[in-house]
Amino acid sequence: MNLIVLFLSCSIMLARVKYNSSDWYNDPSILPNLASELNSRTTLRVATEQSVISLDEPNLFDYPFIFLTGHSEIKLSNLEVSNLREYLTKGGFLYVDDDYGLDKSFRQEMEKVFPGIKMEELPFSHPIYHSFYDFLYLPKIHKHDNKPPKAYGLFYQGRLVAFYTYETNISDGWADPSVHNDPKEKREEAFKFGINIIMYALMQ
Secondary structure, eight states: HHHHHHTSSOOOOOEEEEEESOTTTTTTTTHHHHHHHHHHHHHHOOOOSSSSTTTSSSSGGGOOOEEEESSSSOOOOOHHHHHHHHHHHTOOOOEEEESSHHHHHHHHHHHSSTTOOOEEEEOOGGGGGGGSSSSSSSOOOOOOOOOOEEEEEHHHHHHEEEEESSSGGGGEEEGHHHHHHHHHHHHHHHHHHHHHHHHHHHHH
């Protein structure tokens, strides 16, 4: 079943991707907190418990939106690669937030998922920056190497199927306040942009 049809016919569930390397599980409050903000600020109704899914599981297709993060290498099995490709080509959406260390291996794995299709940097005019709140910049929540934040997209047949943020740590801003002690204004930026990502993913 096309995942857009599935989304329209049932309640919305967001899922975090579990994989065999790195700390995929860090900051478990991220998705529940973002879901709560979505429920209070938009007309969407999103389950606030965190679902966890592996890319090789058949019920991956139950989720219109999946989220992946981590601090180091990611390596996918052949089954995970083929299942992710089918998921994305049938209407699913992947958001990946590099939590400092994921970048090189993630790019390599996505080249396996979509051979010959490169991720491209998205301009601030792209609709994901304006789907609910208007942004003329990409929030940077944590400094890391103090490089400018970047956002990339992977398109399949003209549709954005994967969105990737680098040197931003947007998802850290969704964690409970005591986890990273981010200022309120940084957390607000992070939530607003997170809402944009979800709204764009589910409504495009």
